[in-house]
Amino acid sequence: MLAYALKNEVGFTLNKARSLASYFADIKDFLEFQEENIKNLKSISGKSVLKLTDEEITNLSIYRESGSLSAELTVAENYLAIISRVFTQKQLNMVRNLSLKNLNPNPFLIRALNLDTPDAVVRLNVYMAATRSIVTSMGFFIEDLLLTSSDTVEKAPNKSGWDLVKTTSDGEKFWLQIKSGPNNMDKDQVVYWAEKIQEKVKEGDKAYIGFTYGKRTSKTVTIGLLKQILPDWEMQTLIGKELWNFLSEDSDYSSKLFEVLRKSAHQILHQNSLSEEIDSCANRVTDEFIQDFGDGHQGVSNYINSIF
Structure with missing residues (x-):
């Protein structure tokens, strides 16, 4: 966990x-380190095995004092x-680094x-670019x-x-x-996984289709298909919580998870939301567009003529 934090x-x-x-033995040990003790870390025999620069030591101290890690929390x-903050920071960096050249x-x-x-040109393209990036990252997150x-x-x-x-x-x-929500499977997928579940049951294991959010009462096509095709569908699915x-x-x-997500987002975005950051990005790139190609309908025509 600490290595992941130090890297990311x-x-x-x-x-x-x-x-x-x-x-470091644990989080508490890390939070109590003294700068002079980590400048030149040595092995048991006294050989230098890890030397940190002054900048690295400063960054470590800043991170320690930031409150990002807590001895009151479990590993x-x-x-x-950390995972939540890294995801949010990645999306924030993506939005803040968008430029007209990136959007094309x-x-x-x-x-x-x-x-x-x-x-109109910039705002739609900023939203599309941000959405693509978030959707791509969301699966891994x-x-x-x-x-x-x-x-x-x-x-x-x-x-x-x-x-x-x-x-x-x-x-x-x-x-x-694992499926995202309770409307992400078509008939062929339900049939396929119904067969795969039965294979695992015959092997003596248990198997489920899991949906990361939603409820059994959701009136979706997928829930309807599960009821029709998957034997004992309520016993073979795990939905939401x-x-x-x-x-x-x-x-x-699940309640604890959402609280961690909320607090982690606040640590990165503070009082803003990513939606507000996207709006700010659209305003910034619009100014860039106008500076390069002009305003109004003519500015849009100038842009099109420059690339086509």
């Missing part, structure tokens, strides 16, 4: 982060908070959608959250086709196919 939140290389993290809770607005889309002002929910949960073998496997202390295995609480073996885990 402080900026150390992976190898240096791992080496440095190994010198798992700290790790969950499509001239056909401009004309087909009647985007006849720089603001959710996977990390699921894997962090318990030490008994891990990625399923690649060739198995399953997403996760939970193994209890007595060796019982639970295989899970059921999934998170099952994996973590904590009946209140």
